[in-house]
Amino acid sequence: MNKKQKLEYIWKAIRKAHPKKTLVFSDGSPNNKIMIIGEAPGIDEENQGLPFVGRAGKLLIATLEKLSCPRSEFYISNVVKYRPQNEFGKTLTPTLKEIAIFRTSIEKEIEIINPKIIVLLGRIAMVGMGIKGTMGANHGKIITRDNKKILIVYHPAAILRNPNLKPIFRKDLSKIKKMSQS
Numbered sequence: 532m533n534k535k536q537k538l539e540y541i542w543k544a545i546r547k548a549h550p551k552k553t554l555v556f557s558d559g560s561p562n563n564k565i566m567i568i569g570e571a572p573g574i575d576e577e578n579q580g581l582p583f584v585g586r587a588g589k590l591l592i593a594t595l596e597k598l599s600c601p602r603s604e605f606y607i608s609n610v611v612k613y614r615p616q617n618e619f620g621k622t623l624t625p626t627l628k629e630i631a632i633f634r635t636s637i638e639k640e641i642e643i644i645n646p647k648i649i650v651l652l653g654r655i656a657m658v659g660m661g662i663k664g665t666m667g668a669n670h671g672k673i674i675t676r677d678n679k680k681i682l683i684v685y686h687p688a689a690i691l692r693n694p695n696l697k698p699i700f701r702k703d704l705s706k707i708k709k710m711s712q713s
């Protein structure tokens with residue numbers, strides 16, 4: 532089985548486990564060596580069926596492009612594959628239970644992609660990977676695990692809420708280029 536077929540196998544299991552949810556899987560070639568992991572799709576992602584295409588995604592991609600890292604170089608995914616919402620359709624942050632439900636599948640996804648570098652966007656992605664600590668303390672850190680380098684970065688939605696964090700966001704993301712060259 533090639534990587535695409537292996538991924539399809541995981542998606543099939545997720546579809547079976549969540550038949551009533553609108554699911555959003557990944558974007559980008561599974562052969563890319565840098566994997567971005569976010570939290571969960573938002574409304575725009577749900578509508579378009581792709582991760583990081585809404586406001587936060589546009590900010591992320593624009594920042595990466597300025598750093599000479601185009602979207603095409605990444606394999607982009609989320610810990611939770613559906614948009615958590617309340618009964619009125621308002622988007623919610625994934626719960627610890629939802630993160631736990633998706634823990635095995637994100638681990639399998641990483642195993643299939645086998646990226647050299649993983650960029651974790653925000654607290655949920657960090658928790659999903661079992662990394663402790665706050666974003667304030669961990670952003671910009673590079674952790675080595677299973678021969679992979681994991682970079683922790685603020686979620687772009689946090690930058691939309693607090694534009695003062697923009698230079699930090701850019702500085703943390705700028706580490707990707709150096710990491711991919713070493």
Ligand code: URA
Pocket residue numbers: 569570571572573576581582583584585587588609688
């Ligand atoms: N936020 C995320 O964490 N993931 C997306 O795909 C979109 C917004």
